[in-house]
Amino acid sequence: xxxxKQMILEINQxxxxxxxxxxxxxxxxxxxxxxxxxxxxxxxxxxTTTLSVIMGVIHPHSGSFSWxxxxxxxxxxxxxxxxxxxxxxxxxxxxxxxxxxxxAYIKNAPFDDIDRVLKITRLYHxxxxxxxxxxxxxxxxxxxxxxxxxxxxxxxxxxxxxxxxPEGIAEVRDIIQKEAELGKTIxxxxxxxxxxxxxxxxxxxxxxxxxxxxxxxxxxLGSGQAFLISAPDIEKLEAHLVNSKIxxxxxxxxxxxxxxxxxxTTAGELNKFAFDHDIILTKLTxxxxxxxxxxxxxxx
Amino acid sequence: MRKLLNIExxxxxxxxxxxxxxxxxxxxxxxLVFVSSRIDxxxxxxxxxxxxxxxxxxxxxxxxxxxxNLLLAILIIMLTGNEFAYRTYRQHLIDGLDRSELLxxxxxxxxxISVYGFLLVFLSGMIYGLAYSKGLNFELxxxxxxxxxxxxxxxxxxxVVGLLLVMLLRTPALSIILFILLRFPLEPIVRSFFNPAxxxxxxxxxxxxxxxxxxFLSISAENTYETLEGANALNLSEMGLVAHGLxxxxxxxxxxxxxxxxxxxxTSLLIRRDM
Numbered sequence: 070x071x072x073x074k075q076m077i078l079e080i081n082q083x084x085x086x087x088x089x090x091x092x093x094x095x096x097x098x099x100x101x102x103x104x105x106x107x108x109x110x111x112x113x114x115x116x117t118t119t120l121s122v123i124m125g126v127i128h129p130h131s132g133s134f135s136w137x138x139x140x141x142x143x144x145x146x147x148x149x150x151x152x153x154x155x156x157x158x159x160x161x162x163x164x165x166x167x168x169x170x171x172x173a174y175i176k177n178a179p180f181d182d183i184d185r186v187l188k189i190t191r192l193y194h195x196x197x198x199x200x201x202x203x204x205x206x207x208x209x210x211x212x213x214x215x216x217x218x219x220x221x222x223x224x225x226x227x228x229x230x231x232x233x234x235p236e237g238i239a240e241v242r243d244i245i246q247k248e249a250e251l252g253k254t255i256x257x258x259x260x261x262x263x264x265x266x267x268x269x270x271x272x273x274x275x276x277x278x279x280x281x282x283x284x285x286x287x288x289x290l291g292s293g294q295a296f297l298i299s300a301p302d303i304e305k306l307e308a309h310l311v312n313s314k315i316x317x318x319x320x321x322x323x324x325x326x327x328x329x330x331x332x333x334t335t336a337g338e339l340n341k342f343a344f345d346h347d348i349i350l351t352k353l354t355x356x357x358x359x360x361x362x363x364x365x366x367x368x369x
Numbered sequence: 370m371r372k373l374l375n376i377e378x379x380x381x382x383x384x385x386x387x388x389x390x391x392x393x394x395x396x397x398x399x400x401l402v403f404v405s406s407r408i409d410x411x412x413x414x415x416x417x418x419x420x421x422x423x424x425x426x427x428x429x430x431x432x433x434x435x436x437x438n439l440l441l442a443i444l445i446i447m448l449t450g451n452e453f454a455y456r457t458y459r460q461h462l463i464d465g466l467d468r469s470e471l472l473x474x475x476x477x478x479x480x481x482i483s484v485y486g487f488l489l490v491f492l493s494g495m496i497y498g499l500a501y502s503k504g505l506n507f508e509l510x511x512x513x514x515x516x517x518x519x520x521x522x523x524x525x526x527x528x529v530v531g532l533l534l535v536m537l538l539r540t541p542a543l544s545i546i547l548f549i550l551l552r553f554p555l556e557p558i559v560r561s562f563f564n565p566a567x568x569x570x571x572x573x574x575x576x577x578x579x580x581x582x583x584x585f586l587s588i589s590a591e592n593t594y595e596t597l598e599g600a601n602a603l604n605l606s607e608m609g610l611v612a613h614g615l616x617x618x619x620x621x622x623x624x625x626x627x628x629x630x631x632x633x634x635x636t637s638l639l640i641r642r643d644m
Binding site for chain 1: 380384643
């Protein structure tokens, strides 16, 4: 059984619409144990709706999902899943400790865990302050503390770095990476590409509720080098490249070509390809491809 | 259940509005019964102090306490409205609570508050009753104490109506306004379109009718023990209820049914709706 990957979450053809607007449309995803799964998409692409459905907060119109391979629409309360969706949600008049006590009762987590998560999120010194006195960044950190309470196997985080300063963002990223190293499965929604690229192993890209792409992050985003190339007979070069398997796409820019390479194609291979077709490259410049542009390309 | 109780207790005991409203309730009830005990009507043949003797004190105090049920309903509306405003119900679901447990928690709160109301009426009734009655006659003491349980049912019923409204509307302000308007004039207006025989079956009418106004005149007129004992206390409350067209047990049954129906509606709202 060891070679079988353990399925954590399976989403099958999930659809949810608000009135006429389709928030998610026929979405299918699979998350395996130990993955840090990023759900990437612009605002309003259905990330939060997706997470709300799998956390049992909203009902899908059709489709199903299952946690840990258990079929059915519900999640078992025994399953250790921690979740943060959209905004931090606590009682403003209760202190941090009392807020987390409420969460600990619900999760059947021991009270001694409260101090641990408050320390990790650097809120321990404020533990007796009422929640309403916290800054936005601290509130967000308390949400993350609350998610970690009870040491869940799976953490579902919706925009966890929202409202944090650069230091806070780095801290949260650090926390996520540490949890991932412990073998936790993390599902993370974000519209910030760099965030997903830095912490996630896998990602799905959503737009208008439709899944555009999914897979390993390095294949999805960092895949293939891009080059700017030029040759005397540019039409001939383009025609050969279009039919070749070593590139993903090619586009004309004046008398130069922008080439997106497939997989691990190197500059040398590109040069050899041209040479094999009796073309001498006059220009071969690696392009530092911006993730942003790649993301925009995907959601176009 | 214990878990839900602990959770609700944390929310309640640290909530200032809860303490303020409950304090107001306590103060207003205590002041009102104190002030009414000071009223001295000197008409020959009438003695208002009879109202404070067993067993009339139970009826009288339960009736006074029922005036303040609005406060208790407002309290449950605010507490539940907060859960929507703070999005904590949603977070509870994410953390792993069942949807039905959200209702169970608030039912516990309703029972806690109703037990408080019951104890308030019981203790103050006992204090005044002992002070005004000549000696403790157990037969008289217990003869109409059942009205306290009816009062308990009434406060539960009012709070369940409040809970239903806030679960429907999800905003405390709107729910409180609707609750007040429902008592008067919304339901009375709707009632007036119906046959008088049907009118007692409307929820607010039925709940309000549980603790009818004591028969001040007849109680005050009975200044001797002989007549007091001669007049069956239950009979007196039935006299008040006859006007409403339903006997007490019928009304208790009706209100219990309403509570059950409202709870079913709340459960289905909680289960079907998105949070």
